[in-house]
Amino acid sequence: MRNSWIICRKEMGSYFASPVAYLLLTMFALIFGFFFWNALGFFVFEGMEMQMRGQQFPMNLNEQIIRPLLSNVSVVGLFFIPMITMRLFAEEKRTGTIELLATSPVRDLEIILGKWLAAVGLYCCLLLFTALNFAFLFRYGNPDWKPLAAGYLGLLLQAGALLAIGTFISTLTKNQIIAGAATFGVCLLLWVLEWVSAYETTTWSKVLSYMSIITHFESFARGTFDTKDAVFYITVIFLGLFFTARSLESLRWRS
Amino acid sequence: MFLPCPVPVWTGIDSRVVRCRETTNMIQVKNLTKRYARTTAVDHISFEIAKGRIVGFLGPNGAGKTTTMRMLTCFLPPSEGTATVAGLDVVEQPLEVKKRIGYLPETPPIYPEMETGEYLNFVGKLKGLAGADLRRRIDYVCDRCAIGDVRNKLLGKLSKGYRQRVGLAQAIIHNPDVLILDEPTAGLDPKQINETRDLIKGLAGDHTIVLSTHILPEVEQTCEQVIIINGGKLVATDSVSNLRTRARGAESVLLEVAGRNGTLEAPIVQHKLEQVPGVSRVLCREQVDSRALFEVESQKGRLVRGDLARAVVECGWDLNELRPAAMSLEEIFLQLTGTEPSTEAESVAAVEAHS
Numbered sequence: 101m102r103n104s105w106i107i108c109r110k111e112m113g114s115y116f117a118s119p120v121a122y123l124l125l126t127m128f129a130l131i132f133g134f135f136f137w138n139a140l141g142f143f144v145f146e147g148m149e150m151q152m153r154g155q156q157f158p159m160n161l162n163e164q165i166i167r168p169l170l171s172n173v174s175v176v177g178l179f180f181i182p183m184i185t186m187r188l189f190a191e192e193k194r195t196g197t198i199e200l201l202a203t204s205p206v207r208d209l210e211i212i213l214g215k216w217l218a219a220v221g222l223y224c225c226l227l228l229f230t231a232l233n234f235a236f237l238f239r240y241g242n243p244d245w246k247p248l249a250a251g252y253l254g255l256l257l258q259a260g261a262l263l264a265i266g267t268f269i270s271t272l273t274k275n276q277i278i279a280g281a282a283t284f285g286v287c288l289l290l291w292v293l294e295w296v297s298a299y300e301t302t303t304w305s306k307v308l309s310y311m312s313i314i315t316h317f318e319s320f321a322r323g324t325f326d327t328k329d330a331v332f333y334i335t336v337i338f339l340g341l342f343f344t345a346r347s348l349e350s351l352r353w354r355s
Numbered sequence: 356m357f358l359p360c361p362v363p364v365w366t367g368i369d370s371r372v373v374r375c376r377e378t379t380n381m382i383q384v385k386n387l388t389k390r391y392a393r394t395t396a397v398d399h400i401s402f403e404i405a406k407g408r409i410v411g412f413l414g415p416n417g418a419g420k421t422t423t424m425r426m427l428t429c430f431l432p433p434s435e436g437t438a439t440v441a442g443l444d445v446v447e448q449p450l451e452v453k454k455r456i457g458y459l460p461e462t463p464p465i466y467p468e469m470e471t472g473e474y475l476n477f478v479g480k481l482k483g484l485a486g487a488d489l490r491r492r493i494d495y496v497c498d499r500c501a502i503g504d505v506r507n508k509l510l511g512k513l514s515k516g517y518r519q520r521v522g523l524a525q526a527i528i529h530n531p532d533v534l535i536l537d538e539p540t541a542g543l544d545p546k547q548i549n550e551t552r553d554l555i556k557g558l559a560g561d562h563t564i565v566l567s568t569h570i571l572p573e574v575e576q577t578c579e580q581v582i583i584i585n586g587g588k589l590v591a592t593d594s595v596s597n598l599r600t601r602a603r604g605a606e607s608v609l610l611e612v613a614g615r616n617g618t619l620e621a622p623i624v625q626h627k628l629e630q631v632p633g634v635s636r637v638l639c640r641e642q643v644d645s646r647a648l649f650e651v652e653s654q655k656g657r658l659v660r661g662d663l664a665r666a667v668v669e670c671g672w673d674l675n676e677l678r679p680a681a682m683s684l685e686e687i688f689l690q691l692t693g694t695e696p697s698t699e700a701e702s703v704a705a706v707e708a709h710s
Contacts, residue, residue, distance in 0.1 A: 103481065106477065106480045106481055107481075110466075110469075110477050113468075113469070113473070114466065114468055114469075117468040117469070118468055195462075195464070195465075195466075195467075196460055196461075196462045196464050197464040197465070197466060198464075199425075199430055199458070199460045199464050200458075200460075200464035200478065200481075200525070201481075202429075202430050203428040203429060203430050203453055203456065203458045204453060204478070204481045204482055205450045205451075205453040205454045205481075205482060205483060206453075206481060207450070352430065352431055352432060353432065
């Protein structure tokens with residue numbers, strides 16, 4: 101565990117020593133800021149309109165701002181995750197530093213866990229920016245914090261799963277661009293798989309939509325914790341990291 | 356499946372010495388083989404390295420040096436055979452082996468975005484050091500490898516020589532028993548090469564060092580023992596001086612003879628020299644005016660220098676020069692790895708292997 105922590109800290113250092121982390125954080129802050137401003141503007145506009153019409157529809161910050169925003173974050177995350185994971189192993193393979201890690205008294209699993217944790221850590225930094233925006237809702241309104249917490253948990257689980265997949269893909273190539281592009285493709289595919297459920301009700305469409313990463317986020321966005329969905333994400337994390345370990349091992353046999 | 360090594364392995368004159376020190380063998384390799392899908396990179400290599408030695412791992416590019424080193428460092432698993440480091444098997448106890456090995460790959464494994472001190476700190480922790488111990492070792496390796504002045508510089512901005520030294524510092528940070536250096540002087544300028552060699556020599560007392568190279572003078576200057584491989588096969592393993600004296604099985608001397616009256620019939624001289632008892636072969640290397648240079652090989656165990664000198668003087672010629680012809684490692688190497696290996700060296704090797 102100590103070794104994982106050492107590697108995790110080194111990876112975090114690498115993210116923040118290069119422009120990668122700052123670029124991702126800036127872009128994410130801008131995009132999410134826009135979403136937030138947009139959602140809040142719409143919420144205020146709707147509220148005023150209702151008052152003018154004298155209608156008494158219940159206005160709810162959780163339902164009308166937090167829930168759609170969390171869904172947005174989960175989709176925007178799909179675009180950011182390849183950029184987080186693409187360098188993890190591809191860069192080490194290209195520069196040859198993988199030889200240092202592989203000949204140090206460290207287990208493969210510790211290396212993988214350390215790198216994955218660093219990726220999750222960077223994603224947490226992204227989420228911090230959303231928390232900053234949501235803090236304004238708590239300052240000027242009174243949304244319920246429990247659904248928000250569930251939403252964040254869902255985001256973390258979902259990101260953890262995608263990051264594990266990205267880590268695996270990063271072990272397959274020396275080229276960061278290829279790793280990034282492939283991860284992006286897989287992320288996108290896992291998102292759109294769910295669309296078949298809109299017009300198909302056969303078994304295979306159910307299976308496909310079950311495999312979609314986004315389907316399982318809906319319960320979290322609603323503010324509920326569904327064990328079924330949590331188990332799905334955790335399974336994907338395990339599978340991703342397991343395949344990473346196998347791939348790292350096979351590197352040694354093939355190289 | 357056990358295959359006897361197809362190439363006669365040349366065990367040196369001091370194999371007895373090595374044998375009685377067997378208990379202190381740091382590295383022991385037996386029938387080590389690495390096969391890839393289509394090629395065999397390393398083919399049944401066996402050798403032993405005693406503790407505290409500097410050993411040169413010599414071979415042309417693509418001979419299997421790096422692959423062998425990678426197997427020793429647990430980076431690659433062998434397809435067949437065993438290798439032990441400090442008595443620990445590389446397949447069964449990789450973590451323990453890795454703790455005892457410092458490895459410098461061909462390109463120093465550095466992270467360009469890290470500072471030197473930060474990097475050494477990271478590697479030290481990775482190798483299991485911590486706290487005051489780690490700080491002391493960092494100070495020590497910075498001092499030893501002369502990188503103290505770049506401790507706060509980004510590795511990406513360092514020159515090749517500094518990177519190499521940081522790589523070396525990284526390899527010795529945990530004070531390993533065995534140092535494995537893959538072409539440590541590749542790509543350095545002559546001054547840096549000398550500095551690196553001196554550094555490596557200085558490390559020899561505390562560590563057993565295996566360094567690979569395809570540069571022969573490097574081995575002559577740095578190493579005590581040579582392991583020559585070619586095409587994945589072991590060609591020879593011996594000490595540098597033994598290799599040199601035994602490459603031809605016998606002593607060979609260079610002899611410059613000059614005629615008194617301005618003329619010299621080289622064939623006559625050659626004939627005369629050949630008649631000296633104990634001489635097995637005489638070659639006329641070059642002739643300029645009345646001077647001629649001969650290379651005389653004597654039979655094993657015969658000292659012929661005195662007789663040669665007498666023969667020359669008695670015939671009325673001048674003896675300008677008489678010196679032993681030390682065979683350069685380069686020649687030995689070419690003999691051993693060349694496409695047409697000298698039959699003599701081969702037969703000597705064969706005799707040695709079977710005796």
